Amino acid sequence: xxxxxxxxxxxEVTCRTVIETGTTALLLSSLPxxxxxxxxxxxxxxxxxIELRVNDHLHHLTLDPRTxxxxxxxxxxxxxxxxxxxxxxxxxxxxxxxxxxxxxxxLTLAAxxxxxxxTTIEGLAFGQDLHPMQAAFVEHDGFQCGYxxxxxxxxxxxxxxxxxxxxxxYLTADLTQPVAELGDDEIRERMSGNIxxxxxxxxxxxxxxxxxxxQT
Amino acid sequence: MKAFSYERARSVADAASxxxxxxxxIIAGGTNLLDLMKLQVETPSALVDIxxxxxxxxxxxxxxxxxxxxxxxxxxxxxxxxxxxQYGVLSRALLAGASAQLRNKATTAGxxxxxxxxxxxxxxxxxxxxxxxxSGCSALAGFNRIxxxxxxxxxxxxxxxxxxxxxxxxxxxxxxxxxxEGKARTTPIADFHRLPGRTNRRSPPARSSRLSHCLRRLQAxxxxxxxxxxxxxxxxxxxxxxxxxxxxxxxxxxxxxxxxSLRSRGASPPPNTVSRIQLSVPIRSTQPRTxxxxxxxxxxxxxxxxx
Numbered sequence: 001x002x003x004x005x006x007x008x009x010x011x012e013v014t015c016r017t018v019i020e021t022g023t024t025a026l027l028l029s030s031l032p033x034x035x036x037x038x039x040x041x042x043x044x045x046x047x048x049x050i051e052l053r054v055n056d057h058l059h060h061l062t063l064d065p066r067t068x069x070x071x072x073x074x075x076x077x078x079x080x081x082x083x084x085x086x087x088x089x090x091x092x093x094x095x096x097x098x099x100x101x102x103x104x105x106x107l108t109l110a111a112x113x114x115x116x117x118x119t120t121i122e123g124l125a126f127g128q129d130l131h132p133m134q135a136a137f138v139e140h141d142g143f144q145c146g147y148x149x150x151x152x153x154x155x156x157x158x159x160x161x162x163x164x165x166x167x168x169x170y171l172t173a174d175l176t177q178p179v180a181e182l183g184d185d186e187i188r189e190r191m192s193g194n195i196x197x198x199x200x201x202x203x204x205x206x207x208x209x210x211x212x213x214x215q216t
Numbered sequence: 217m218k219a220f221s222y223e224r225a226r227s228v229a230d231a232a233s234x235x236x237x238x239x240x241x242i243i244a245g246g247t248n249l250l251d252l253m254k255l256q257v258e259t260p261s262a263l264v265d266i267x268x269x270x271x272x273x274x275x276x277x278x279x280x281x282x283x284x285x286x287x288x289x290x291x292x293x294x295x296x297x298x299x300x301x302q303y304g305v306l307s308r309a310l311l312a313g314a315s316a317q318l319r320n321k322a323t324t325a326g327x328x329x330x331x332x333x334x335x336x337x338x339x340x341x342x343x344x345x346x347x348x349x350x351s352g353c354s355a356l357a358g359f360n361r362i363x364x365x366x367x368x369x370x371x372x373x374x375x376x377x378x379x380x381x382x383x384x385x386x387x388x389x390x391x392x393x394x395x396x397e398g399k400a401r402t403t404p405i406a407d408f409h410r411l412p413g414r415t416n417r418r419s420p421p422a423r424s425s426r427l428s429h430c431l432r433r434l435q436a437x438x439x440x441x442x443x444x445x446x447x448x449x450x451x452x453x454x455x456x457x458x459x460x461x462x463x464x465x466x467x468x469x470x471x472x473x474x475x476x477s478l479r480s481r482g483a484s485p486p487p488n489t490v491s492r493i494q495l496s497v498p499i500r501s502t503q504p505r506t507x508x509x510x511x512x513x514x515x516x517x518x519x520x521x522x523x
Contacts, residue, residue, distance in 0.1 A: 109246065172311075191316075
């Protein structure tokens with residue numbers, strides 16, 4: 001170990017550098033062996049080019065195929081409105097609209113959406129005018145820390161589009177009938193993919209009800 | 217995530233033949249595969265994206281059934297008017313699962329092929345016979361609330377997590393697949409998944425699922441310890457033909473691993489009203505392994521009463 005060249009750059013020792021190098025050491029030590037060694041079955045990380053239409057702007061990106069859509073938005077396009085809450089599709093903070101449908105951007109690869117149209121929280125407003133859902137969230141105080149909020153709003157916009165298309169939910173009483181107007185229970189069920197640790201749920205539901213009323 | 221090469225399949229045959237290489241994985245919705253790849257439970261060296269293949273239609277068959285393309289999204293399948301009218305149990309089972317965001321991405325075939333949610337399968341630092349045959353089963357003496365009480369073995373007590381598969385089992389669905397040589401095959405869904413004790417198969421890419429009967433008045437009841445997103449402890453899908461007095465109760469997926477269900481036949485004819493059906497099924501003969509599985513065994517008779 002002492003004979004191997006140091007993998008850490010030579011830095012002056014300050015509080016910040018200790019923390020930074022410590023973090024690096026932790027990250028490097030937790031990488032699976034294969035990523036550091038040159039195994040015969042290892043694929044060399046390579047880059048690929050894709051095109052994403054995000055909020056009506058066309059972007060050409062060159063990235064590692066492993067890049068999730070969430071990371072492409074946040075790290076490559078500086079659209080940090082979508083949040084990484086769990087990175088495993090369980091919290092909904094990463095919810096964006098792809099071709100108008102809400103999905104968890106953490107559980108999809110950017111490469112899979114080459115050529116597709118994506119709307120993030122940054123793309124909901126019309127210039128300086130808030131989207132009705134955004135305005136409703138502000139009016140009804142539908143957030144506290146705000147971390148889940150981008151995902152909540154995008155998900156709610158997607159949810160209203162789904163209900164207007166007549167898509168049922170687990171609570172739909174009679175599947176053979178058209179979907180009736182959504183009550184509180186239905187809103188909660190359809191929004192169950194977005195969780196909020198601050199428990200702003202009552203106000204979130206109120207905001208969605210208002211936005212729902214405005215759009216019908 | 218381990219590095220991989222990414223390409224898009226040009227045709228169904230192209231995708232099927234790509235799987236000749238064991239390091240290649242097909243990706244459709246990706247909501248399970250990417251979840252596992254982030255944890256290095258799955259480590260493909262190449263991904264073949266099939267999302268642009270023409271497999272996303274629901275068609276009526278000549279014998280009155282439905283042919284569901286492998287790439288039909290779970291939300292679209294649940295919302296299809298024909299499914300809602302004629303196969304309500306399938307719609308209900310789909311709507312019971314995951315979240316709207318996940319249902320918008322997950323596909324029919326992917327739903328059948330998804331892996332278990334056993335905590336120890338997910339933890340690469342723990343022994344797991346499914347990931348590493350022969351290494352042992354950590355769930356046997358661990359937290360096994362969501363694990364199998366029927367059809368399991370000492371080697372593995374994992375369950376198949378799909379609610380949709382249970383409904384398909386109740387509907388006697390058939391799965392059409394294409395293997396890597398391009399040969400098409402139809403498998404009854406009861407035989408599509410395997411019980412533990414056999415090698416963990418990698419099935420060929422599914423081209424479509426096919427429902428062979430038209431059934432009415434279908435119901436699904438899902439009992440879970442948590443609301444909304446949660447793993448159902450017991451899922452029962454029942455059907456009865458409206459014209460006959462006898463009926464068959466399919467007691468589906470009371471925690472059967474990789475296999476979807478074990479049918480238990482035999483129940484008393486329904487009373488005059490169809491609003492209450494009570495039956496006794498031999499669940500209590502199962503030896504619960506721990507206090508977690510005992511809770512499920514105790515719950516089973518309760519769930520057999522439903523409206």
